[in-house]
Amino acid sequence: MSPTRRGGGLATAAKRAHHRDKYPPLRRTRWRPRTLSDRQIRSSALVWLLPLLKSALRRAFRPATVRDTADLLLRAGVLRASVHRARAQSRRGHSDRTARWLFAHLGLGRTQRAITLGLRRQIRPYVPKEPVDVAIDFHDRPYYGQPQDPRQRQVVKTKEERGTHRAHRFASLSILLPRFRLIASLRFHPRSGGTLAAVRLALHDFQMTGGKLRAIFLDRGFYNYAVLSWLKAHGITAVVPLRLGSRQRKRWERGKRSYSTTHTLKGPRRGDPPLEVTIHVVVRYQMGKKWNRHGCQYLIYAVLGEMGLKEVADRYRGRFGIESSYRILGQALARTSSRSPSLRLLQVGVGMLLQNEWVILRLLYASEGRQGPVGFRIREELLRFEDLLQMLLRAVGYRLGNLTHVTNHRRLPVHLRRRGITIP
Numbered sequence: 001m002s003p004t005r006r007g008g009g010l011a012t013a014a015k016r017a018h019h020r021d022k023y024p025p026l027r028r029t030r031w032r033p034r035t036l037s038d039r040q041i042r043s044s045a046l047v048w049l050l051p052l053l054k055s056a057l058r059r060a061f062r063p064a065t066v067r068d069t070a071d072l073l074l075r076a077g078v079l080r081a082s083v084h085r086a087r088a089q090s091r092r093g094h095s096d097r098t099a100r101w102l103f104a105h106l107g108l109g110r111t112q113r114a115i116t117l118g119l120r121r122q123i124r125p126y127v128p129k130e131p132v133d134v135a136i137d138f139h140d141r142p143y144y145g146q147p148q149d150p151r152q153r154q155v156v157k158t159k160e161e162r163g164t165h166r167a168h169r170f171a172s173l174s175i176l177l178p179r180f181r182l183i184a185s186l187r188f189h190p191r192s193g194g195t196l197a198a199v200r201l202a203l204h205d206f207q208m209t210g211g212k213l214r215a216i217f218l219d220r221g222f223y224n225y226a227v228l229s230w231l232k233a234h235g236i237t238a239v240v241p242l243r244l245g246s247r248q249r250k251r252w253e254r255g256k257r258s259y260s261t262t263h264t265l266k267g268p269r270r271g272d273p274p275l276e277v278t279i280h281v282v283v284r285y286q287m288g289k290k291w292n293r294h295g296c297q298y299l300i301y302a303v304l305g306e307m308g309l310k311e312v313a314d315r316y317r318g319r320f321g322i323e324s325s326y327r328i329l330g331q332a333l334a335r336t337s338s339r340s341p342s343l344r345l346l347q348v349g350v351g352m353l354l355q356n357e358w359v360i361l362r363l364l365y366a367s368e369g370r371q372g373p374v375g376f377r378i379r380e381e382l383l384r385f386e387d388l389l390q391m392l393l394r395a396v397g398y399r400l401g402n403l404t405h406v407t408n409h410r411r412l413p414v415h416l417r418r419r420g421i422t423i424p
Helices: 008-013 038-056 063-079 083-088 096-103 108-126 195-208 225-233 246-252 309-331 341-365 385-400 414-418
Strands: 132-143 156-161 164-177 180-188 213-218 238-241 259-265 275-287 294-304 367-369 376-378
Touching: 038 063, 038 108, 038 341, 038 385, 063 083, 063 096, 063 341, 063 385, 083 096, 096 341, 108 180, 108 195, 108 341, 132 156, 132 195, 132 309, 132 341, 164 195, 164 309, 164 341, 180 195, 180 309, 180 341, 195 213, 195 225, 213 309, 225 238, 225 259, 225 275, 225 294, 238 309, 246 294, 275 309, 294 309, 309 341, 309 385, 341 367, 341 385
Parallel strands: 132 213, 213 238
Antiparallel strands: 132 164, 156 164, 164 180, 238 294, 259 275, 275 294, 367 376
16 A cells, blocks of 8 residues: 555554544534624723723722713713713713713823823734734814813814814824724824824834834825925835826826826925935726716825835725724714813724724624635624624613603693693
């Protein structure tokens, strides 16, 4: 018998070997089905929310007060309502007046540090060891009225949106991974401009998570001399779309084939050295699939580092997914009429952390193996963000109770009784 044949070596050594020894049965590994309950969702949310609240407060509160306030924050975010409205739909727990008293002791610097640490601890186990792409963007939340402290910059002037020119601005950094994205940084940005400071702080937060940078993709608002010169001095690969006027478009939008060239940026000061960047002009033909447009589409990027013409547009498309993060944020953002930037930062931070929690839970409970370079896929129908919010609302209801009836201890008004209106 050939020793390369299955069982041949065993049969050669012992001709009377038992059949079960030559061909042992396959051992099937048994696994339990992955089950996620509503109580587990609330517990995983409180793991990062309770330390965040304790670190953001300038004084200590009783644990029960902090826990009830955390549940009210979660309920307000799910309902997209205020804390007052969330407490009105609860039967147990501290009052909304107690929650407002607690929010009055929030410090802006302490809240910022607490959110930064919370994001860092939450995503650190899920950041891959290999270099990854990241994207940085600004997010403006419209604000009505005057700032809380006129001596400090708290709002920025923006284009008119929802009837106001003022907004609270936040800078966020997202890690772009196959099949999912993670938010690694959220910073309150009270000044117009300051793009270089936003990039430096966001990249610092990303490095503290233990991640390695492959390339950074920025919005056209970051196309300026300060940002590009700092990235080039640090050897960071970056892609930024150009801000083009009508004259510049005529210069770059030519031909029907993609091409690369160079462009020199001048600094705002006389002593600034000229900065040379690579320009990738990617030409694609629009076949009427979007907005019924036909003809050549020109995608013009400023590129720092080595990146091919074909991959620059494909990899930059992954950045568009972070726009959906702001849309998802609107589904879990509590409302408030307070002028406190600390409270508004806390609410946006809770919404971002909930998004990360949803992404992590989908990886753990809604993923399945697949062949290919990614190795898995996410079953979207198993755990959508709306389903997560409904399960979280149900779990918070176990703790705070739900509104089941309304009681009014006063009689029906005489004016209504004279009209014959009575309670059936």
